[in-house]
Structure formats: structure tokens, C-alpha cells
Amino acid sequence: MSKDRHDSARPGALAHTGENRWRQVAQQHYQPTQDEELTTTIIYALADAENVSPTALKSPPLYRTFDVESLPPTFFDESGASGSREGPSSVTFRYREYVVAVRSDGWIQVYAPRDSGQAETL
Numbered sequence: 562m563s564k565d566r567h568d569s570a571r572p573g574a575l576a577h578t579g580e581n582r583w584r585q586v587a588q589q590h591y592q593p594t595q596d597e598e599l600t601t602t603i604i605y606a607l608a609d610a611e612n613v614s615p616t617a618l619k620s621p622p623l624y625r626t627f628d629v630e631s632l633p634p635t636f637f638d639e640s641g642a643s644g645s646r647e648g649p650s651s652v653t654f655r656y657r658e659y660v661v662a663v664r665s666d667g668w669i670q671v672y673a674p675r676d677s678g679q680a681e682t683l
Contacts, residue, residue, distance in 0.1 A: 581675070582674060582675055583660060583673070583674060583675065584672060584673060584674075584675055585670055585671070585672050586609075586610040586659075586671055586672065586673045587606045587607070587609035587610035587670075587671040588606060588668060588669065588671065589602050589603075589605050589606040589609070589668075589669045590602070590667050590668055590669070591603075591637075591663075591667045591668075591669055592667055593633055593637045593667070599629055599630075599632060599633055599663075600623060600624075600629045600630070601615075602669055603623060603629060603661060603663070603669055604618055604623060606661070606669045606670075606671045607656060607659065607661070607671060610671040610673065621656075621657075626654060626655065627656070627661075632652065632663060636650075636652070636663070636665055637665060637667065649664070649665055649666060650664070650665045651663060651664045651665065658673060658674060659671050659672060659673055660672040
């Protein structure tokens with residue numbers, strides 16, 4: 562798993578809400594051509610954000626927050642080429658106090674509010 566920062570591109574959903582209220586706390590890269598599932602990559606990114614083992618993330622289960630399995634066939638270019646079928650895009654969802662951005666180029670970015678009072682406003 563990669564823990565590289567990729568700050569040059571922020572998810573669109575954060576830009577219109579005052580991007581400076583959110584800070585990127587973790588990032589992983591998903592490769593659809595590898596054996597690893599997208600769900601696993603997202604769990605590792607969230608665990609990295611919380612500084613815990615991936616097995617410690619139990620509540621709520623990720624599948625109750627977002628239908629992760631719907632993304633790979635429709636979102637990523639599974640031929641192994643760079644980018645997605647329809648061009649660059651991102652999908653964001655909430656998990657606990659975090660905003661998770663899944664980008665069509667494979668980057669999974671986890672954002673936390675800069676202060677705890679902003680966790681409820683996105």
C-alpha cells in the first residue's frame with residue numbers, strides 16, 4: 562500500500578465547501594488490475610487515518626456507509642490504462658467524521674475536519 566501524498570488534486574466535493582476546512586490525513590492507491598479489492602484499499606486508508614489496524618474498523622461496517630462494490634466495473638478503467646473510461650472523476654462519501662474520496666485514477670484520499678466542530682458540515 563502506498564502512503565504517498567497526492568495533494569495536487571482535491572476532490573470536487575470538498576472544493577465547493579471551503580476546502581481549507583478539511584485536511585488530507587491518509588491516502589492509498591487502488592489498482593484494479595491487482596488482486597486486492599477496492600474495499601480493502603479503502604479500509605487500509607481509513608485505518609491509516611485513525612492510526613489503527615484495519616481489523617479495528619468494525620463500526621459502522623463500510624458496506625452500510627457506501628456501496629463500494631458498485632464502483633470498479635463502472636468507475637475505473639480495468640484494461641490497466643491510466644485514467645477512467647469517462648475521464649477523470651471522483652466520488653466522495655462520509656465514514657464517521659471523515660470524507661473519503663475515491664478517484665477514477667485509483668487514489669483513495671481520506672479527509673478529516675480541521676477542527677472537530679466542522680465534522681457535521683460538508
